[in-house]
Amino acid sequence: MTIREHAVKKAFLEDLAPGQVFTSDARAVLDAGAIKRFAGEFDPQPFHLDEASARPTFFKKLVASGWHTTAVTMQLVVKTLPLSHGVIGSGVDELRWPRPVKPGDTLRLHCEVIEVTPSKLDPSRGTVRVRMMTLNQHDQPVQTMVANLIAFRRPKEAT
Amino acid sequence: MTIREHAVKKAFLEDLAPGQVFTSDARAVLDAGAIKRFAGEFDPQPFHLDEASARPTFFKKLVASGWHTTAVTMQLVVKTLPLSHGVIGSGVDELRWPRPVKPGDTLRLHCEVIEVTPSKLDPSRGTVRVRMMTLNQHDQPVQTMVANLIAFRRPKEAT
Numbered sequence: 001m002t003i004r005e006h007a008v009k010k011a012f013l014e015d016l017a018p019g020q021v022f023t024s025d026a027r028a029v030l031d032a033g034a035i036k037r038f039a040g041e042f043d044p045q046p047f048h049l050d051e052a053s054a055r056p057t058f059f060k061k062l063v064a065s066g067w068h069t070t071a072v073t074m075q076l077v078v079k080t081l082p083l084s085h086g087v088i089g090s091g092v093d094e095l096r097w098p099r100p101v102k103p104g105d106t107l108r109l110h111c112e113v114i115e116v117t118p119s120k121l122d123p124s125r126g127t128v129r130v131r132m133m134t135l136n137q138h139d140q141p142v143q144t145m146v147a148n149l150i151a152f153r154r155p156k157e158a159t
Numbered sequence: 160m161t162i163r164e165h166a167v168k169k170a171f172l173e174d175l176a177p178g179q180v181f182t183s184d185a186r187a188v189l190d191a192g193a194i195k196r197f198a199g200e201f202d203p204q205p206f207h208l209d210e211a212s213a214r215p216t217f218f219k220k221l222v223a224s225g226w227h228t229t230a231v232t233m234q235l236v237v238k239t240l241p242l243s244h245g246v247i248g249s250g251v252d253e254l255r256w257p258r259p260v261k262p263g264d265t266l267r268l269h270c271e272v273i274e275v276t277p278s279k280l281d282p283s284r285g286t287v288r289v290r291m292m293t294l295n296q297h298d299q300p301v302q303t304m305v306a307n308l309i310a311f312r313r314p315k316e317a318t
Contacts, residue, residue: 042230045237045245058247058309066248067230071201074226078204086204088217089225091255097248150217 010084012154013118013126022111024080028072030064032103038068063100069107069143070095073134076109081130081149088150090127095145099136106137114146118153125152169243171313172277172285179272183239187231189223191262197227222259228266228302229254232293235268240289240308247309249286254304258295265296273305277312284311 032051039048043065046053054062074087081087101107115129128151134143191210198207202224205212213221233246240246260266274288287310293302 038230041234043233043237047245058244065233067226067233070229071197071226074202074224075200078202085217086206089256091253092251093254094250094252095254096250 009082011082011151012084013116013128013151014154016113016116016128016151018113018115020113022080022082022113023109024076026076026079026108028075028107030068030072030101030103030105030107032062035062035064035068035101035103038071039065043067059100062103064102064105066097066143069097069101069134070145072107073109073132073143076107076134077111077132077147080109081111083128083149083151084154085150085152089147090150091148093146093148095143097143098141101136101142105142107134107142109134116151123153125150127151168241170241170310171243172275172287172310173313175272175275175287175310177272177274181239181241181270181272183235183268185235185238185268187234187266189227189231189260189262189264189266191221194221194223194227194260194262197230198224202226218259221262223261223264225256225302228256228260228293229304231266232268232291232302235266235293236270236291236306239268240270242287242308242310243313244309244311248306249309250307252305252307254302256302257300260295260301264301266293266301268293275310282312284309286310 047057047059047063048065051062077087110133112131114131118126128149130147132145132147133141136142206216206218206222207224210221236246269292271290273290277285287308289306291304291306292300295301
């Protein structure tokens with residue numbers, strides 16, 4: 001797995017608005033070794049473990065665990081979303097894997113802010129809903145989801 | 160991370176019905192080393208990497224990445240859900256992390272079938288919606304989600 005670094009600025013709650021798009025130069029390559037290692041630890045099923053065992057299965061070939069795709073997506077999210085306090089998620093909606101990730105696929109991330117809601121209880125923060133799409137090297141989505149993230153207001157001394 | 164093995168039978172589409180509950184003896188312990196290793200690869204943020212860096216953050220202490228919790232949950236799902244062709248998910252709805260997983264937490268899984276829908280296009284299979292709850296050693300949910308899984312009808316020669 002290879003990641004190209006990407007420098008980001010820090011965004012506070014009031015810097016975020018629906019329609020903003022964050023993409024980055026970061027890429028992640030999932031090779032067969034990484035796919036098998038992840039599956040061996042977390043998702044040890046024949047279609048994630050080796051080519052021969054995968055052949056008689058639903059997938060017919062080695063594919064990455066969907067949870068490996070989410071983990072690698074998080075690797076890209078951390079490099080792409082410039083939230084001031086880090087990427088802290090309370091949950092995810094509509095997580096889908098429209099097509100499998102195959103050995104050698106190169107993944108990149110496309111994020112769009114769809115909603116920004118200041119907290120009614122805590123004036124120092126709010127929730128940001130972000131639609132995240134993970135694309136392969138053919139620009140086909142391999143994963144889509146809507147993440148609910150916590151964003152913090154710029155502290156007074158920093159304004 | 161430790162897992163206790165659990166033997167399961169194979170369930171086909173027609174064996175599944177809303178209200179069925181699957182739990183298992185399988186347990187997963189997340190120790191600090193595993194939390195830091197996973198985060199180092201996939202979610203390198205201070206609150207997942209070490210105790211000292213975590214102190215000034217939102218979490219105030221070392222906590223597991225939510226994607227580590229999903230991966231470990233999958234480890235338990237594979238041991239708990241006896242689907243004939245393996246656990247193949249097309250997506251997940253309402254994934255939530257109501258409280259963080261801390262070093263030393265022992266996780267277990269509770270699954271309930273909530274919907275079984277035969278496919279209109281392919282008579283050999285259908286979709287099973289399963290509510291999955293990951294609980295810590297205090298029986299508190301650390302993760303909840305609704306997974307959409309593919310289940311296959313029993314082949315004629317096996318009836």
